[in-house]
Amino acid sequence: MRLQMRQLAVCILLPLLYLAQSPAQASTDPELRRLLKEAIESDSGFVDRFDAQVWLLDMSRRLEKFVENPKTRIEMLKLIHYEAQGTIMVNRCSMTGRIIDGPADAVWDDGEWISWDWINGQLHEQELRQRYPEASFELVQIFEDLVDVAAEYKDITDRYLPVFGELGELFAEITFGIKRHKPRTQGSDGRLGNDFIEIKTITPEKKNEKVSVKRKGNFNKLLVVKINEDFEFEARMLDRKHMGKGSGKLAVVAWSSMRPKHSEQNGA
Numbered sequence: 470m471r472l473q474m475r476q477l478a479v480c481i482l483l484p485l486l487y488l489a490q491s492p493a494q495a496s497t498d499p500e501l502r503r504l505l506k507e508a509i510e511s512d513s514g515f516v517d518r519f520d521a522q523v524w525l526l527d528m529s530r531r532l533e534k535f536v537e538n539p540k541t542r543i544e545m546l547k548l549i550h551y552e553a554q555g556t557i558m559v560n561r562c563s564m565t566g567r568i569i570d571g572p573a574d575a576v577w578d579d580g581e582w583i584s585w586d587w588i589n590g591q592l593h594e595q596e597l598r599q600r601y602p603e604a605s606f607e608l609v610q611i612f613e614d615l616v617d618v619a620a621e622y623k624d625i626t627d628r629y630l631p632v633f634g635e636l637g638e639l640f641a642e643i644t645f646g647i648k649r650h651k652p653r654t655q656g657s658d659g660r661l662g663n664d665f666i667e668i669k670t671i672t673p674e675k676k677n678e679k680v681s682v683k684r685k686g687n688f689n690k691l692l693v694v695k696i697n698e699d700f701e702f703e704a705r706m707l708d709r710k711h712m713g714k715g716s717g718k719l720a721v722v723a724w725s726s727m728r729p730k731h732s733e734q735n736g737a
Contacts, residue, residue, distance in 0.1 A: 562587055604643035612639050620700045629674055637670030637694035640702050645692070656687030664689040671695040671724060678724035684717070695724060705729055 529542050536542045560569040563581035575582040594606070601609050619630045638658060641647050647666055649659040657665040667688035669680035673696055680693055691707045705727035712720050 601643045603646045608639070609643050612636070612643055615639070616700055629672070633670050633672040633696055636696065636702075638668050640694050641666070641668050641692050641704060644704060647692070658688075661690070666690050666692050668692045668694065669722075673698045673700075679721055680724075681719045681721050682712070684715075684720050691722060693722070693724060693727060703729070 525543065525546055528546050529539065532542050532545065536545065560575075560582050561567060562569055562575060562584035564583055564587045567584060567586070569575045569582045569584060574586075575584045576588070577583075597609050597613070598606060615632065615636060619632055619636070622628070622630050638649060642649055642659070645661060647659040647661045647668075650657065658668040659666045665688040667682060667686055667690070669682065669691065671678055671680060671693060678695065680691075682691060689709055691709065691712065692704060693707070694702060694704045696702055705724065707722065707727045712722060
């Protein structure tokens, strides 16, 4: 309906422009010059500034005998030019500026379009903040993005990106609040309160659900993160005193011997 009214207005106004074939004398009205400048800089289909100025000034003079108010004339001319160029008015999300294709893509609220993508993004952000209340939200977003990229890479190439160790430690950090040490720190991977934590990851490629840990490591607790083929994360923690005793350099700990601690689904 709105588009039909705009087209009707153009059909009425165009003949008026050409009824006045003899333009009036050049106007030096400062208000008209200001309105011309604003019209040229607006998004009304004008490509060349000089052409826009010539066209608007010429047509404004012709229309002056029919419409005295310069502001009204300029608005009419902008409308005529817009429609004559075949430019289609588009609705945009007020929050992102993205084009709205129709009501299915957005909701009309208080005179503005708000896209469902933006709304769902806000809901997802709220969910993440509740899931990881102590973590930096920027770090949580990076974790989510890395998981998505790794999953997409697997779908496309049928290969796993070699990032599971970092993903496991990052999951431990944002989930439990572990403060990780600087890279290549010996003995443990991070600290949780007064406890030093060693973090190990069971990857989707691993045939058995076991991890090996250096007995000489300086840690109080072992945290194991398991990532399955669907890129779902689960973590279990074990006090060092409950690790099997032995004389070898490595202690082998089975996933099944650890009590459930935390699980998280991150489907791509």
